[in-house]
Amino acid sequence: MAIERKWQAKWEETGAYRFDWADSKRPVFSVDTPPPYPSGDFHMGNVLNWSYFDFLARYKRMRGFNVYFPQGWDCHGLGIEVQVEKENNIKKREMPPDKFRKLCEQLVEKYIAVMKEGVVHLGCSVDWSTEYRTMNPDYWRRTQLSFILLYKKGFMYQGTHPVNWCPRCETAIADAEVNYEEQEGTLHYVRFPLENSEEHLMIATTRPELIPACVAVGINPSDSRFAEYIGRKITVPTTGQSVSIIPDETVEPEFGTGVVMICSYGDKADVKTILSHKLPVRIILTENGRINENGGKYTGLTIAEAKKAIVEDLEKEGLLEKTEKLKQEIGLCDRCDSRVEILELKQWFMKTRILTDKVEETANRVVWFPDYMKIRLIDWARSLDWDWVISRQRVFATPIPIWYCKNCGEVILAEESWVPIDPKIEKPRTDKCPKCGGTDFTPEIDVFDTWMDSSISCAVHAGWPDREDWRRLFPADVHPSGIDIIRTWAYYLMVRHLALFDETPYKSCLINGMVLGADGRKMSKSLKNYVAAPEVLNKVGSDAARQWAAAGGATGSDIPFRWPDVEYGWRFLIKLWNASRFVSELLKDFKPSKEKEYVLQPLDRWILSKAEKLTKRVTEAFDSCQFNIAVEETRNFAWHVFCDYYIEAVKDRLYKPEHYGEEKRKAAQYTLYAVLCRILQLLAPIMPHVTEEIYQTMYAEEQGWKSINLSPWPTSDEKRIDEEAEKCGDLIAAVINEIRREKSERHLPLNTQIKKLTVYAGEKDLAKMVLEGKEDIAGTCKVAYFEIILRKGEGREVKPYDKVRFVAEY
Ligand SMILES: [Zn+2]
Numbered sequence: 001m002a003i004e005r006k007w008q009a010k011w012e013e014t015g016a017y018r019f020d021w022a023d024s025k026r027p028v029f030s031v032d033t034p035p036p037y038p039s040g041d042f043h044m045g046n047v048l049n050w051s052y053f054d055f056l057a058r059y060k061r062m063r064g065f066n067v068y069f070p071q072g073w074d075c076h077g078l079g080i081e082v083q084v085e086k087e088n089n090i091k092k093r094e095m096p097p098d099k100f101r102k103l104c105e106q107l108v109e110k111y112i113a114v115m116k117e118g119v120v121h122l123g124c125s126v127d128w129s130t131e132y133r134t135m136n137p138d139y140w141r142r143t144q145l146s147f148i149l150l151y152k153k154g155f156m157y158q159g160t161h162p163v164n165w166c167p168r169c170e171t172a173i174a175d176a177e178v179n180y181e182e183q184e185g186t187l188h189y190v191r192f193p194l195e196n197s198e199e200h201l202m203i204a205t206t207r208p209e210l211i212p213a214c215v216a217v218g219i220n221p222s223d224s225r226f227a228e229y230i231g232r233k234i235t236v237p238t239t240g241q242s243v244s245i246i247p248d249e250t251v252e253p254e255f256g257t258g259v260v261m262i263c264s265y266g267d268k269a270d271v272k273t274i275l276s277h278k279l280p281v282r283i284i285l286t287e288n289g290r291i292n293e294n295g296g297k298y299t300g301l302t303i304a305e306a307k308k309a310i311v312e313d314l315e316k317e318g319l320l321e322k323t324e325k326l327k328q329e330i331g332l333c334d335r336c337d338s339r340v341e342i343l344e345l346k347q348w349f350m351k352t353r354i355l356t357d358k359v360e361e362t363a364n365r366v367v368w369f370p371d372y373m374k375i376r377l378i379d380w381a382r383s384l385d386w387d388w389v390i391s392r393q394r395v396f397a398t399p400i401p402i403w404y405c406k407n408c409g410e411v412i413l414a415e416e417s418w419v420p421i422d423p424k425i426e427k428p429r430t431d432k433c434p435k436c437g438g439t440d441f442t443p444e445i446d447v448f449d450t451w452m453d454s455s456i457s458c459a460v461h462a463g464w465p466d467r468e469d470w471r472r473l474f475p476a477d478v479h480p481s482g483i484d485i486i487r488t489w490a491y492y493l494m495v496r497h498l499a500l501f502d503e504t505p506y507k508s509c510l511i512n513g514m515v516l517g518a519d520g521r522k523m524s525k526s527l528k529n530y531v532a533a534p535e536v537l538n539k540v541g542s543d544a545a546r547q548w549a550a551a552g553g554a555t556g557s558d559i560p561f562r563w564p565d566v567e568y569g570w571r572f573l574i575k576l577w578n579a580s581r582f583v584s585e586l587l588k589d590f591k592p593s594k595e596k597e598y599v600l601q602p603l604d605r606w607i608l609s610k611a612e613k614l615t616k617r618v619t620e621a622f623d624s625c626q627f628n629i630a631v632e633e634t635r636n637f638a639w640h641v642f643c644d645y646y647i648e649a650v651k652d653r654l655y656k657p658e659h660y661g662e663e664k665r666k667a668a669q670y671t672l673y674a675v676l677c678r679i680l681q682l683l684a685p686i687m688p689h690v691t692e693e694i695y696q697t698m699y700a701e702e703q704g705w706k707s708i709n710l711s712p713w714p715t716s717d718e719k720r721i722d723e724e725a726e727k728c729g730d731l732i733a734a735v736i737n738e739i740r741r742e743k744s745e746r747h748l749p750l751n752t753q754i755k756k757l758t759v760y761a762g763e764k765d766l767a768k769m770v771l772e773g774k775e776d777i778a779g780t781c782k783v784a785y786f787e788i789i790l791r792k793g794e795g796r797e798v799k800p801y802d803k804v805r806f807v808a809e810y
């Protein structure tokens with residue numbers, strides 16, 4: 001673990017992973033690192049995200065790219081405001097905005113420190129010279145500038161429109177911030193009296209508190225039970241307004257009683273119906289979730305109080321027929337889990353739906369890892385009913401650079417050169433309203449949705465708008481995203497950049513799944529299956545945790561966290577470390593020269609050929625972001641082929657040059673040297689610390705690279721692939737394995753001498769191959785006398801070669 005800290009410090013000190021702006025030769029590879037929202041907790045989900053970005057960044061660096069791996073922090077947001085209110089036991093409306101903002105900034109800095117420590121501890125090859133914070137005025141400038149440009153292009157508008165509203169947070173929220181959850185509710189059967197009649201219609205509702213907001217009653221025109229009532233008037237209980245009974249095809253006759261009340265607004269279906277039938281709007285909720293003056297005698301009550309009072313009144317008046325329990329989906333605020341209401345308010349919007357066709361077309365051109373994830377983006381874009389509401393009623397956020405003329409209401413948009421600017425503090429830099437000549441202005445007090453900051457990251461990372469050469473890094477080569485934020489991050493990036501530059505922001509999208517607890521359920525503190533990342537990193541180190549991230553599952557799938565998996569990674573590290581030290585001892589007197597100068601033996605050619613094929617498979621795996629395949633293949637090869645088998649098989653050759661000859665010893669040394677180096681390079685993107693340590697001790701001086709991650713990725717050499725040698729080596733390996741298995745079944749130590757070994761080979765080719773490996777078999781298995789007989793014989797079968805058997809005499 002000390003080794004990990006040592007290299008982390010050294011990489012930063014030497015600037016090993018800085019992007020080289022001056023280099024015009026190497027191709028660039030830019031990672032659109034999503035600036036995380038500082039939550040104050042570096043969790044296993046973060047370990048998974050950053051491991052993915054870093055595997056790719058390190059791999060591309062070795063492939064010869066000038067890699068750009070920036071890191072920023074997406075500071076603003078409701079979550080921070082809620083936390084500051086909680087920690088200080090205050091309400092933001094009750095203190096000066098500046099003071100509240102300061103508290104938010106302090107909390108964010110504290111949270112960033114925790115997360116940054118996590119990223120560094122994980123060994124990510126971030127270029128820290130790029131670090132930025134979206135709460136800094138210099139970042140406001142970019143967010144505000146992009147707004148001004150989009151306003152001028154006609155993408156931004158102000159409108160009164162129903163919006164999702166969190167009454168606890170007192171702000172509008174976007175569709176993407178509403179989570180749907182199934183909860184148990186109560187269905188109330190309420191009698192609505194028909195006008196000029198003794199009759200009534202029964203309406204079933206889970207939200208009797210919205211009865212005062214009822215603006216119509218809907219009936220499906222095909223429902224013969226009620227068709228005759230369409231067009232008549234009905235009295236709304238509690239507040240007594242008279243509303244029409246209208247035909248509405250969206251009413252499901254099977255649900256409830258088949259008669260529904262239409263309120264402004266119970267849900268999105270109400271919004272559609274009210275709009276299409278041009279019904280009046282009767283809002284009964286205030287922004288902090290109380291009943292307003294439209295609620296008659298219920299004015300001033302909270303939603304919950306109003307519900308109770310209304311149900312009591314209905315009962316008293318004999319209008320409540322019965323109640324029933326019911327499971328229903330309700331929308332909750334992503335930040336505080338309060339029930340989301342729909343209010344009609346003046347807000348700023350970005351026209352996003354006009355881009356939907358373009359989003360789909362662009363998403364189809366982007367490369368997705370894995371491919372099927374693009375459907376999530378396309379389906380989301382297609383499902384949106386409303387444009388993106390970009391204004392929020394909060395404090396800790398980027399200001400909207402707008403003022404209004406007090407006299408005529410004209411919108412005064414900031415000039416591009418004025419930003420960053422806070423209209424609440426500064427006046428517009430103009431003396432009069434261009435429309436009426438008025439000289440008094442009021443600032444826009446609403447602020448931007450956080451996603452307005454973070455959804456320009458691709459352009460900002462590239463250096464927009466300051467660097468002339470920002471197009472070099474734009475579009476980003478990869479945008480990494482969690483599966484849960486495709487609908488926000490991947491989507492907002494797409495619409496924002498399409499609107500601004502008419503171009504895709506990213507060429508590929510790398511998706512990671514969620515981290516599950518060991519029990520297969522979503523990891524969460526309340527389920528008691530939560531494991532904190534620092535606990536893991538402190539216990540087994542970063543290289544073991546990164547192996548877990550790589551090997552846990554296919555890219556994009558959910559990955560369970562289990563201690564045995566990281567412990568396996570830890571054991572592999574120890575194995576690799578010990579093997580390297582052993583090899584290093586054996587190579588003390590070795591100076592490598594060209595491969596063709598060595599007299600390679602069948603087993604040497606066998607493992608060199610296998611290492612070549614492995615390189616090909618691992619390269620393909622990295623190219624398609626299949627990290628699980630890359631790590632599993634290399635680990636298996638390193639552990640079982642190289643350590644358990646090859647090293648054991650050549651020990652004798654290395655220890656007894658007098659018996660085998662110096663040439664064969666040198667060949668084994670060369671093979672150890674070359675194959676271990678290959679293993680280290682293939683593992684370097686996933687296990688950067690241990691591979692760096694071994695590389696620096698054994699190879700760096702000879703090869704001249706200051707970090708293994710700057711050494712060139714091995715290209716697989718077709719000429720080294722030797723099918724004959726592999727066939728031969730496989731057979732030799734099988735013979736050795738079978739002899740060892742026999743020794744262990746007989747409870748004999750592995751170094752027990754075999755007085756006489758007789759191998760029966762039923763085919764000429766097989767006999768020839770055994771003969772070629774005779775020395776290695778005899779050396780490894782301590783055989784005193786060895787004979788090969790060319791015929792089918794008795795004895796123990798060497799699986800899977802049914803024509804090869806042996807008899808060993810001890
Ligand atoms: Zn909320």
Ligand SMILES: [Zn+2]
Nearest residue numbers: 405408433436
């Ligand atoms: Zn004016």
